[in-house]
Amino acid sequence: MEHGTPWLQSSLVYLSAAVLAVPLARLLGLGSIIGYLGAGIAIGPWGLQLVTDPQAMLHFAEFGVVLMLFLVGLELEPRRLWSLRRPIFGWGSVQLFGSAALITGAGVLAGVDWRLALVAGLGLGMSSTAIGLGVLNERNLMGTTAGSSVLSVALLQDIAAIPILAIIPLLAAAGAAGHEGGGWLGAAKALGVIAAIILGGRLLLRPALRWIARSDTPEIFTAAALLLVVATAALMQSVGLSMALGAFLAGVLLAESEYRRELETDLEPFKGLLLGLFFIAVGMSIDFAVVLAQPGVVALVVLGFLVVKALVLVGMARGMKVPLAEAPVFVILLAQGGEFGFVVFQAALGAGVIGAQTSSLLVAAVALSMLLTPLLMVLTDRLLAPRLARHAQAAKPAEIAEEQHAPVIICGFGRYGQIVGRLLNASGYSATVLDHSAEGVAGIRRFGWPAFYGDATRLDLLRVAGAETERVIVVAVDDVEQSLAIVDLARQHFPQATLVARARNVTHWYSLHERGVQHIERETLDSALMSGRSVLELMGMERHTARNAALRFRQHSVEMLHQMAPHQGDEKRLIAVATQGRRELEALWSREREERRAQKARRGEGFHADGNPHDGVEPPAT
Amino acid sequence: MAEILVIAAHPQMEQSRATRALMEAAARLSPARVQVRDLYALYPDYWIDAPAEQAALAEAKLLVWLHPVHWYSMPPLLKLWLDEVFSFGWAYGPGGRALEGKDLWLATSTGGPDSSYRPDGHNRYFFDAFLHPYEQTAALAHMRWLPPLVLHGAHRAGDADLAAHAALFAERLNTWPNWPELADIKADASCDVPADARPAEA
Numbered sequence: 001m002e003h004g005t006p007w008l009q010s011s012l013v014y015l016s017a018a019v020l021a022v023p024l025a026r027l028l029g030l031g032s033i034i035g036y037l038g039a040g041i042a043i044g045p046w047g048l049q050l051v052t053d054p055q056a057m058l059h060f061a062e063f064g065v066v067l068m069l070f071l072v073g074l075e076l077e078p079r080r081l082w083s084l085r086r087p088i089f090g091w092g093s094v095q096l097f098g099s100a101a102l103i104t105g106a107g108v109l110a111g112v113d114w115r116l117a118l119v120a121g122l123g124l125g126m127s128s129t130a131i132g133l134g135v136l137n138e139r140n141l142m143g144t145t146a147g148s149s150v151l152s153v154a155l156l157q158d159i160a161a162i163p164i165l166a167i168i169p170l171l172a173a174a175g176a177a178g179h180e181g182g183g184w185l186g187a188a189k190a191l192g193v194i195a196a197i198i199l200g201g202r203l204l205l206r207p208a209l210r211w212i213a214r215s216d217t218p219e220i221f222t223a224a225a226l227l228l229v230v231a232t233a234a235l236m237q238s239v240g241l242s243m244a245l246g247a248f249l250a251g252v253l254l255a256e257s258e259y260r261r262e263l264e265t266d267l268e269p270f271k272g273l274l275l276g277l278f279f280i281a282v283g284m285s286i287d288f289a290v291v292l293a294q295p296g297v298v299a300l301v302v303l304g305f306l307v308v309k310a311l312v313l314v315g316m317a318r319g320m321k322v323p324l325a326e327a328p329v330f331v332i333l334l335a336q337g338g339e340f341g342f343v344v345f346q347a348a349l350g351a352g353v354i355g356a357q358t359s360s361l362l363v364a365a366v367a368l369s370m371l372l373t374p375l376l377m378v379l380t381d382r383l384l385a386p387r388l389a390r391h392a393q394a395a396k397p398a399e400i401a402e403e404q405h406a407p408v409i410i411c412g413f414g415r416y417g418q419i420v421g422r423l424l425n426a427s428g429y430s431a432t433v434l435d436h437s438a439e440g441v442a443g444i445r446r447f448g449w450p451a452f453y454g455d456a457t458r459l460d461l462l463r464v465a466g467a468e469t470e471r472v473i474v475v476a477v478d479d480v481e482q483s484l485a486i487v488d489l490a491r492q493h494f495p496q497a498t499l500v501a502r503a504r505n506v507t508h509w510y511s512l513h514e515r516g517v518q519h520i521e522r523e524t525l526d527s528a529l530m531s532g533r534s535v536l537e538l539m540g541m542e543r544h545t546a547r548n549a550a551l552r553f554r555q556h557s558v559e560m561l562h563q564m565a566p567h568q569g570d571e572k573r574l575i576a577v578a579t580q581g582r583r584e585l586e587a588l589w590s591r592e593r594e595e596r597r598a599q600k601a602r603r604g605e606g607f608h609a610d611g612n613p614h615d616g617v618e619p620p621a622t
Numbered sequence: 623m624a625e626i627l628v629i630a631a632h633p634q635m636e637q638s639r640a641t642r643a644l645m646e647a648a649a650r651l652s653p654a655r656v657q658v659r660d661l662y663a664l665y666p667d668y669w670i671d672a673p674a675e676q677a678a679l680a681e682a683k684l685l686v687w688l689h690p691v692h693w694y695s696m697p698p699l700l701k702l703w704l705d706e707v708f709s710f711g712w713a714y715g716p717g718g719r720a721l722e723g724k725d726l727w728l729a730t731s732t733g734g735p736d737s738s739y740r741p742d743g744h745n746r747y748f749f750d751a752f753l754h755p756y757e758q759t760a761a762l763a764h765m766r767w768l769p770p771l772v773l774h775g776a777h778r779a780g781d782a783d784l785a786a787h788a789a790l791f792a793e794r795l796n797t798w799p800n801w802p803e804l805a806d807i808k809a810d811a812s813c814d815v816p817a818d819a820r821p822a823e824a
Binding site: 555 | 671
């Protein structure tokens with residue numbers, strides 16, 4: 001890579017690795033994170049050796065994590081953050097220090113030097129914010145109890161990283177001397193910077209953004225958004241604080257501002273790509289030489305710390321009242337090692353607390369656990385989740401054993417399902433609601449609706465909700481795969497129920513149609529047609545004529561879908577049918593326009609059309 | 623191939639007694655002979671599939687309109703059906719002979735009793751006076767207008783009366799076209815529109 005433009009070369013390598021590996025991983029049902037990690041392994045020193053310095057890339061890509069936390073902060077208004085203070089400081093500390101203490105203890109018992117054991121305990125106690133929040137986002141679980149619990153613990157780890165990094169040099173007897181006094185000054189500086197960020201965020205950021213927005217140059221607003229995050233991160237780093245924590249604070253301060261959505265959409269693609277890069281870098285940095293030299297030790301370390309952390313987390317899940325069905329997500333996402341582990345081991349290596357060999361081994365263990373996490377999630381989905389659901393049933397009889405008499409089940413109570421539900425409610429019908437957001441479910445229950453937390457793709461949950469006797473099952477979930485899974489379950493096990501399904505797009509419509517669902521609505525069709533009507537009216541068309549045009553179009557569109565349905569998979573035939581359909585509609589409309597012109601002409605000859613009931617509404621039938 | 627087509631229209635069928643009783647009676651007859659189309663169930667959004675309706679009409683020899691009288695006229699969806707289905711060039715006007723020779727029969731009910739449809743009653747006119755538009759519609763579409771079946775005072779009709787009325791309706795559908803009175807009605811009171819005048823102009 002010495003010749004030419006190095007960034008072009010490396011962009012080529014990284015981008016093609018990502019573009020190839022991620023869709024492949026998703027196709028295999030493994031999720032994008034495994035795709036990135038796999039891509040990293042493939043192009044790294046132990047794969048094709050296209051990249052040889054993963055550490056440099058890791059440093060650069062860490063900015064993806066910073067951006068991610070900024071975006072997480074944007075979603076979290078100060079009020080909600082304040083309500084999370086107990087989980088953050090209380091349960092977060094339990095997780096980190098409980099795990100660290102147990103791992104250290106285990107290490108000492110195994111005959112390892114106590115300082116090494118302590119460093120390993122603190123480093124391995126950390127969890128990967130990037131993978132944790134990445135998985136939560138990918139599965140749309142941020143709003144669940146498990147989601148906010150993972151976030152709380154991850155935040156505490158970010159905060160705790162600061163004192164931990166400060167302590168490590170003290171462990172090395174030699175390095176301890178120079179740090180007295182400096183600690184106080186450092187602490188004061190840190191507090192000062194945090195205060196500056198909070199004050200600045202409150203008083204300066206919004207006017208500044210308003211001023212920039214007024215310049216009406218979109219790319220400058222994007223630049224400002226990036227600058228904001230970079231500046232915060234730089235400020236935090238200058239006093240030795242976590243960049244991600246600073247970005248998170250800045251995000252929280254802007255969560256209530258009018259620029260929240262704008263900032264989100266501007267930064268989202270940067271975050272996505274950098275985070276991908278970060279995962280690739282993690283994949284690259286797995287030192288397979290160490291793993292291959294001592295495979296047994298590495299396996300033991302990985303397994304050991306995963307089990308210890310999982311034990312702590314299982315206890316916490318109970319204490320934090322994480323619903324049983326969400327517990328596996330919570331445990332798995334926090335049991336893994338994290339990128340802060342790398343930093344801790346790096347620092348310990350620098351301070352001479354641990355040797356290079358040990359450091360490599362620990363880093364490999366953490367990286368391997370990060371690789372394992374998404375795999376574990378997939379495994380849990382397939383094996384554990386159904387069983388836990390049955391358990392949940394037994395554990396919470398008050399909530400779940402109720403006989404359900406509402407004749408309708410609504411799966412998914414987001415924007416779509418809610419409208420269906422409210423219409424039913426207003427008409428005097430009740431419905432049983434299934435949703436994967438525990439908070440949402442609690443809210444619905446307050447209105448006296450029978451609502452269950454949980455994944456509607458689980459047969460047992462549907463059964464408890466009363467699917468065996470229901471007349472109607474409404475499938476209103478966001479996720480296409482889940483929607484189809486629910487439909488399959490219902491068709492197989494509850495054939496008496498009529499299905500009413502929301503289709504995200506045409507492909508989804510076909511999949512539902514193929515499964516025999518009769519009541520399918522494309523979620524955007526009707527609102528788009530209403531907008532189309534508005535435009536026609538603004539173009540000067542009479543309102544009723546515009547209404548007829550829209551309804552005609554709707555009818556045509558639905559008929560086309562039905563005509564094309566049997567030809568799914570036969571692209572040529574589909575295109576032919578679609579083209580023919582479009583021609584037919586165009587011919588029909590031009591005939592109608594012709595008809596209207598003719599009518600006008602007749603009127604011009606002395607006939608007045610008032611009283612003629614056919615004034616351009618219908619063409620003469622053939 | 624049903625030769626009798628019953629077009630039923632009631633905006634609140636769930637509250638109907640007379641129209642529903644008659645519609646159900648018709649639906650019990652042989653589907654090969656009688657096809658019932660409930661307009662408000664077929665087209666709740668007032669978006670009528672005119673080609674489908676015309677296809678059903680093409681098969682039929684007797685068209686029955688079954689509806690309550692609302693504001694001395696037909697319910698709005700049936701009027702829309704008429705506007706869209708009896709189209710220019712199909713049912714009337716140049717080349718509009720699709721309905722030629724078919725019979726049109728109205729089965730309807732009124733809230734007011736027979737006695738209210740008199741010059742001294744609160745409806746002030748004999749009921750026949752409100753049927754002129756129907757008769758003329760039939761004439762313009764080259765159809766034969768049959769004497770309507772009317773149930774006055776439908777609100778006050780008892781269950782037995784309604785059942786008897788529905789049975790009569792069914793019986794009439796079964797025996798058509800062998801009704802004794804049909805011998806006296808001439809086949810087609812057709813009125814062709816002069817070529818220089820647009821039809822149906824009020």
